[in-house]
Amino acid sequence: MSAAEDGGDRSLGQLVASATTELSALVHDEIALAKAEIRQDVKRGVFGSAAAIIAGVLVLFSLPVLSFALAYGFRAWTDLGLVWCFLIVGGLYWLLAVLLIGLAYAKFKKVKPPKRSISSAKQSAAVLSNVRPHPRAAVDGDLVSADVTRSSV
Template sequence: MSAADEGRSLGQLVASATAEMSALVHDEIALAKAELRQDVKRGALGSGAAIGAGVLLLFSLPVLSFAAAYGIHNLGLGLAWSFLIVGGAYILLALLLLAWAGLKFKKIKKSQGAQKSIASAKESAAVLSNVKPHPRASEDGAKESPALEHVTRSSV
């Protein structure tokens, strides 16, 4: 204890500790809010940059498609066949991506972990909704816990 604390009563020390703890909690909450705000700002800037990159990539697709078609045309094929080859390549790529997405969606449907978790949470909520927090005194004066009675009756 410090020299300033020796003249204070136990109640004053507890009140002081409680006030300091409250201030500490408020400061921790303020720090968490500031850190969260900074993370959101970084996320927004990163998302903006990713969207900009996506737009530029989308704009480059027609240019690259024309370049590929004219490159194939320079190999000796007709211009129409060159464009058909490039278009077919895009269709093939889209079908491959669609098949890959279908495989990923099938894995989601087969996973029942989330459904089991939801069922378990509902069961826990049903059990806890019947539990009373304080034990009651029985007729013979002994205390009995309605929570224990409910649990033992439901598990038998």
């Protein structure tokens, strides 16, 4: 309902109060919407995490079975003794582990400290170290901090 429709009988105070109430309701509704969206995203995240954990456990449990299958496959393919086939599979796992450790070491070696953040923090510390405390007023020979009043806007 606009001011023209009700004949302009509403005062400026009433219009401001109405606008404030409507703005407050709008903010409240926006907060409720954000909470609902966050709740939905958290549920999706929990479900996704649970699915990933279950998949990881299944892969972990399948490794011994696949290791046995690979060893018996080597035996059928090469006619080597079963012990040698298991040693080959174990050696392949160790080789893969060494390669992954080398890759991880190479990646960790490339990690560097955040130089821009450190220099920015040092600059901020240098600026703040030059800041002087608030001026103090002497009252009856004692040093007392000056009262600073702020006007409300």
